[in-house]
Amino acid sequence: MMNFEERKAEILRRSNNRIIERRKNRRRALGVCIPLCLILIAVSVKTVFPIVKDDLQKVESPADTDESNSFYGNAEDGISVNENPDHNYGYDGVIKDNTDISDYDYGYKGDQDGSENKTDIPKNFSFSLTWNVNGCSSYNCETGELIKFKSAKEPMDYTAQLYLSDEQKLKIWNLLCTLNIDEYPREYDPHGGTFGSDPSMTLILTVKYGSYEKTVTAENIALSFNAENAKRQKFLDVCKAIKDILTSTDEWKSLPEYEYYFK
Amino acid sequence: MDNGASSYRRFLDGDESAFDEIMKELFDKLVFFIDRYVKDVQVAEDIAIDVFSDLIVNKNKYNFKVELKTYLFMLGRSRALNYLKRKKIINYVELNEAENASSEYCEIERIVLEDERKRVVNNALNLLSDDMRVAVHLIYFEELSYEEAAKVMKKNKKQIDNLLYRAKKELFVILGKDGERLL
Numbered sequence: 001m002m003n004f005e006e007r008k009a010e011i012l013r014r015s016n017n018r019i020i021e022r023r024k025n026r027r028r029a030l031g032v033c034i035p036l037c038l039i040l041i042a043v044s045v046k047t048v049f050p051i052v053k054d055d056l057q058k059v060e061s062p063a064d065t066d067e068s069n070s071f072y073g074n075a076e077d078g079i080s081v082n083e084n085p086d087h088n089y090g091y092d093g094v095i096k097d098n099t100d101i102s103d104y105d106y107g108y109k110g111d112q113d114g115s116e117n118k119t120d121i122p123k124n125f126s127f128s129l130t131w132n133v134n135g136c137s138s139y140n141c142e143t144g145e146l147i148k149f150k151s152a153k154e155p156m157d158y159t160a161q162l163y164l165s166d167e168q169k170l171k172i173w174n175l176l177c178t179l180n181i182d183e184y185p186r187e188y189d190p191h192g193g194t195f196g197s198d199p200s201m202t203l204i205l206t207v208k209y210g211s212y213e214k215t216v217t218a219e220n221i222a223l224s225f226n227a228e229n230a231k232r233q234k235f236l237d238v239c240k241a242i243k244d245i246l247t248s249t250d251e252w253k254s255l256p257e258y259e260y261y262f263k
Numbered sequence: 264m265d266n267g268a269s270s271y272r273r274f275l276d277g278d279e280s281a282f283d284e285i286m287k288e289l290f291d292k293l294v295f296f297i298d299r300y301v302k303d304v305q306v307a308e309d310i311a312i313d314v315f316s317d318l319i320v321n322k323n324k325y326n327f328k329v330e331l332k333t334y335l336f337m338l339g340r341s342r343a344l345n346y347l348k349r350k351k352i353i354n355y356v357e358l359n360e361a362e363n364a365s366s367e368y369c370e371i372e373r374i375v376l377e378d379e380r381k382r383v384v385n386n387a388l389n390l391l392s393d394d395m396r397v398a399v400h401l402i403y404f405e406e407l408s409y410e411e412a413a414k415v416m417k418k419n420k421k422q423i424d425n426l427l428y429r430a431k432k433e434l435f436v437i438l439g440k441d442g443e444r445l446l
Contacts (some may be wrong), residue, residue, distance in 0.1 A: 001304065001308060001370060001371065004286070004309065006288070007290065007308075007312060008283070008286060010312050011286075011312050011315045011316045011319070012316075012319070014312060014313065014316040015316040015319040015320050018316065018320045019320055135410070233340065256405075
């Protein structure tokens, strides 16, 4: 058997060894756990974020849901943008969301306060707007075709060529920048499908530049430019502002009055 | 000394000499107790060293709700049982090693059991079952209370009482009339 000093020395030796071993194990555990946690976080962010983003877009507007389809009526009765030739709003039904608007750095990062940003217009920028309040009107910036009343007996009487000035284009571009159209679904109801009106209103806004193209169709919505929340209001405000710019031009004023106001 | 609790407090506050006091007071008794299980003094000493190093490594584990002696005996019993579980084969030792082991046991018995009467009872304990032997050791030799002995053995007070009652009856048979007097 050991004497007292030997026992004490052995106790202290074993204690030190255990403490050192414990510290080593802790360091090893941290060395494995921390990278593992970081990997898990990175994978979950990469996986979950796009799903959440899509869900939020769907939740924002019921335009893509069955409930919203019922607002527009059954498929047999409703208006099919692509199939019904009587409703040609100057939109060829081709959607090319090849790139995200954020891929183009124009110094704009989604400003929502409505202030105008004096940014340069990208090359090949064009837009088209169809609005249907009195009759059916549209403007295609690419072709310059301004139509006041498509449903007129003589539609050509209500058609003019309008080439916007750089200042007007810049103004419209800045309006579109504040809108951040990429956040809106392709079929959209700014009133959330909560109410309708007779007559109804249609707004179809298309933005193109480079290889990017996005169309937002608000078809047969309630005839009102007032919405419940800021995002919906923004869409209506921008469409109305563009419409006001177009209808303030001499070309528009030179076109005759509507044959009728409500059908 | 309250079985080491106050010394341990001083040790936790930084007094290194307090640990020496605890060792001097309790180490041999712990070895003697562990030997009840493992029946090998050297192994018992090794386990006792582990138990005391546990006091240094896990300083905050002892919560002072029981006496330090009881706490050490609890740890010692647990480690002894773990050792017995791991020990799957019977070790055959050379005769001279067995003699050495026997002499070490006598030495520790002499250190712990100064009382001649206790030595007589101690010799008879080897004929009892493990639980009875440990219960008698804790109550009679270490003078723990029934509650503390129950904590060490992880039994309740009634079970300890029963063990002691049966142990006394058997010791009476083993030791004869003298046995009753000794207990």
